Amino acid sequence: MSGINPDKTVAAFATELPGAAEIFRRHGISFCCGGDIPLSMAAEQAGLAPAALIADLEALEQASGRDAPQETLALIAHILSRYHAAHREELDWLIPLAQKVERVHAAHPSAPIGLSETLTRLRDDLEGHMKREEQVLFPMMQRGGSPMITHPISEMRHEHEDEAQHLQAIEHVTHSLALPEGACRSWTALYTGLRKFTDDLVVHMHLENEVLFPRFETVS
Secondary structure, rough: OOOOOOOOOOOHHHHHOOHHHHHHOOOOOOOOOOOOOOOHHHHHHHOOOHHHHHHHHHHHHHHHHOOOOHHHHHHHHHHHHHHHHHHHHHHHHHHHHHHHHHHHOOOOOOOOHHHHHHHHHHHHHHHHHHHHHHHHHHHHHOOOOOOOOOOHHHHHHHHHHHHHHHHHHHHHOOOOOOEEEEEEEOHHHHHHHHHHHHHHHHHHHHHHHHHHHHHHOOOO
């Protein structure tokens, strides 16, 4: 039975289901400004049969998490190396590149004005979030869990919602990562990097929310 709820908002799918954002971009469906509408309504407004869009999302849902290790300790190690380390490295160059593109192309109507500020806020929030996982939550999980673990898990889930808001803001200021005609190499590299970073962050949150966290919420 499908877990795709047609009454769930576009924004929720885009920031929770890996790959959904790209499907929405491909069909011209906004998940930032117009993202707080049900999936079925968004499909109809885009001239799509809701069933067809749901089928695309079902395929993503079935594939999500398939490449991640199943064993808990290996999954934690995977999250640390594949996502925590990668996010830090990528934000280190994405932020100055965004600053450059904003400065050089400030007069262009498609310039992503405010992107570097949004990425800086995301970096600061994400760094605190990842440290709390690395120093508190993951060690508790590596020791087999604790009756107290539901509180930090709840906090991490809440912080994921904040990160989802940052993703929507990135989508907004970049006009859904749409490059203008004749975009320079820096602008192109910025959006290519952002596409990978934002997709990775959605996968990261999905693995924690849907795979890792429930293992400890049910036994605590």
